[in-house]
Amino acid sequence: MERHAPSAFILHHVTRLIHAGNYEEAMQWGFDWDEIRLFEALSLQDFHWLETRCQVFIDLEIRINHPKARWTLQRLAEQRRTLDLQTRLLQAGAPRHLMGELYGWPPQQYRDQRKRLGLDDAFPNGGRPANPSVTEEEAILAHWERLADRELAERYLETALATQVSVRQVCRALSLREEREREALGTSPSLPLRNLPLGALPRLGIDLGDRRH
Structure with missing residues (x-):
């Protein structure tokens, strides 16, 4: 025995x-x-x-609930994937407000995770980056639209990697586009415009070439 x-x-x-x-x-x-x-x-x-x-x-009869076992293992795989994606976003310069929007992180968790990865010296509070250039912004917006079918967190990361900018600059490019759209439409900041397709902008009278930094 x-x-x-x-x-x-x-x-x-x-x-x-x-x-x-x-x-x-x-x-x-x-x-x-x-x-x-x-x-x-x-x-x-x-x-x-x-x-x-x-x-x-002591007699034992052990039964495996295979559907629940598979579900549990799938949840574990999803959790690992989420943790990996969070790490990659931080390493790519994701700002504090974005991690809060995507994952509900409070400021302290954002700081702790950056410190764990040795990133706390660069933009420790998720500081605002310089505006992307016109060329960078065009590339960012084009990739952002092409990745419309991705999950939001992946969309931010893959746009940043494809255009070779930080996730902060992706956020900034989208923010600049929203500002121009609101100015053209005369709307308040409460109107969600971030996910409008680029093809809809000319119909709204918005010219992406008009960039004021």
């Missing part, structure tokens, strides 16, 4: 419960009061002997 076999594990666990006075929990494993009293009276030598025989009186 191997020491770490399931029946031996149960024997150890129940014995600890009994010696700790958790009789009701021990009974939930199927032992009755007479058996519990006998367990209490065991010497160490008796216990070691019983350990070699526990498979005789």
Whole structure:
């Protein structure tokens, strides 16, 4: 009988419960009061002997719930993917407000994660970057529209990588576009315009070539 076999594990666990006075929990494993009293009276030598025989009186039936097992493993894979994406976003210069919008991070979590990655010296508070050049902004907006089918976090990261700018500058380019759109439409900042397709802008009378920095 191997020491770490399931029946031996149960024997150890129940014995600890009994010696700790958790009789009701021990009974939930199927032992009755007479058996519990006998367990209490065991010497160490008796216990070691019983350990070699526990498979005789502890019968196990283990069933695997395969749908739940697959679901749990899928959740684990998704969690790892999310953590990896968060790390890559931070390394690519994601600002504090973006991580808050995407993942609900408070400021302290943002600072802690950047410190963990050794990034706390650059833009420690998610500072505002310089405006992207006209060429950079055109490239950013073009890639942003091409990636419209991606998840939002991936869209930010892949746009930054494809245009060789930081995620901060992607955010800034989108913010500049929104500012111009609102000026042209005479709308308030509460109107969500970020996800308008570029093809809709000329119909709204918005000229992307008119960039005022």
